[in-house]
Amino acid sequence: MMIAVMGAAGRVGSQVADLLLREGASIRVLEHRRPLATLRQRGAEVMIGTALDDEALLALFTGASAALVLLPEDLADPQFVANRSRMSRAIASALREARVPYVVALSSVGADRADTAGPPAGLWEFERHLFGLDETNALALRSAFYMDNLLANLPLIQMQRINGSAVRGDLRFPMVATRDVAQEAAGRLIRRDFAGHQVKLLLGPEDVSMEEATSLIGSLLGLPDLPYIQFPPARVKDALRAAGMSDEVASLLVGMQLALNQGRPFTGIHRTVESTTPTRLVEFLRDALAVGRA
Numbered sequence: 001m002m003i004a005v006m007g008a009a010g011r012v013g014s015q016v017a018d019l020l021l022r023e024g025a026s027i028r029v030l031e032h033r034r035p036l037a038t039l040r041q042r043g044a045e046v047m048i049g050t051a052l053d054d055e056a057l058l059a060l061f062t063g064a065s066a067a068l069v070l071l072p073e074d075l076a077d078p079q080f081v082a083n084r085s086r087m088s089r090a091i092a093s094a095l096r097e098a099r100v101p102y103v104v105a106l107s108s109v110g111a112d113r114a115d116t117a118g119p120p121a122g123l124w125e126f127e128r129h130l131f132g133l134d135e136t137n138a139l140a141l142r143s144a145f146y147m148d149n150l151l152a153n154l155p156l157i158q159m160q161r162i163n164g165s166a167v168r169g170d171l172r173f174p175m176v177a178t179r180d181v182a183q184e185a186a187g188r189l190i191r192r193d194f195a196g197h198q199v200k201l202l203l204g205p206e207d208v209s210m211e212e213a214t215s216l217i218g219s220l221l222g223l224p225d226l227p228y229i230q231f232p233p234a235r236v237k238d239a240l241r242a243a244g245m246s247d248e249v250a251s252l253l254v255g256m257q258l259a260l261n262q263g264r265p266f267t268g269i270h271r272t273v274e275s276t277t278p279t280r281l282v283e284f285l286r287d288a289l290a291v292g293r294a
């Protein structure tokens with residue numbers, strides 16, 4: 001019984017691979033750019049390739065009893081949308097050909113609408129392809145904003161002593177730790193306790209605003225007065241491009257931040273016992289920032 005894992009160098013996938021190995025599962029991972037030598041040493045079978053290559057995907061999924069799938073985000077890709085659409089189709093068709101019986105997909109709040117802003121629009125298409133697989137039990141984990149995204153602003157915070165984005169500072173929205181997403185994904189891949197095509201929301205334990213998040217980051221970094229500034233969209237886009245993102249991706253991410261200000265995609269999304277995950281932002285930041293300083 002082997003479980004195939006996409007994205008094993010990434011934030012969620014690496015933690016899923018680790019949890020599965022700890023549980024004694026056999027895993028096969030897809031090495032893309034970052035080497036997966038540590039997983040190989042721990043017994044994982046490592047295949048090399050890209051999610052744009054049908055044969056690499058088929059090799060990854062053949063013989064798997066279950067698979068973790070995701071739509072990789074290459075933020076430097078000038079054709080981000082078109083390539084993610086290609087990957088969506090390639091992943092679904094390889095799963096079909098390999099007849100993988102159980103699939104857990106990393107998706108996002110907002111993936112229920114084709115017109116959702118930013119990268120989740122690609123996840124709408126991804127889910128549609130996965131839910132079109134008649135012989136596959138598929139569970140889409142629709143996560144809120146990953147807390148881990150906040151760490152991308154650490155260089156700005158450390159160099160300029162400010163935090164900011166185009167998101168309104170006082171707007172509260174759900175944030176989830178990738179460790180909780182990975183815990184759910186690994187558990188479901190092992191238990192395979194889902195049937196047909198299912199969706200599960202993962203919303204973290206609380207809604208948090210960027211001002212609150214900034215104040216927590218500031219106090220943990222010894223910068224108690226760290227301000228959060230709502231930057232004009234054009235300035236955010238320039239900063240994202242300067243950080244190496246393609247023009248297309250920078251526009252998508254700014255569009256997503258502006259949509260958040262209008263209440264999308266979280267309007268009508270309510271936290272329940274089922275969708276609540278344990279890690280609070282303060283706990284996540286304590287661990288993440290302690291590691292960062294070590």
Ligand SMILES: NC(=O)c1ccc[n+]([C@@H]2O[C@H](COP(=O)([O-])OP(=O)(O)OC[C@H]3O[C@@H](n4cnc5c(N)ncnc54)[C@H](OP(=O)(O)O)[C@@H]3O)[C@@H](O)[C@H]2O)c1
Pocket residue numbers: 006007008009010011012013030031032033034035049050051052070071072073074106107108109123142143144145146149
């Ligand atoms: N960010 C959010 O707030 C959020 C919220 C909800 C859902 N999501 C979804 O969650 C998914 C996983 O997030 P994450 O943070 O774990 O991602 P991540 O840290 O960016 O990791 C991406 C993984 O995909 C691999 N990869 C990149 N391009 C690839 C390609 N062309 N072919 C095969 N593999 C490739 C990367 O490997 P290399 O590094 O070796 O290239 C890495 O292992 C995202 O793709 C997104 O769809 C994100």
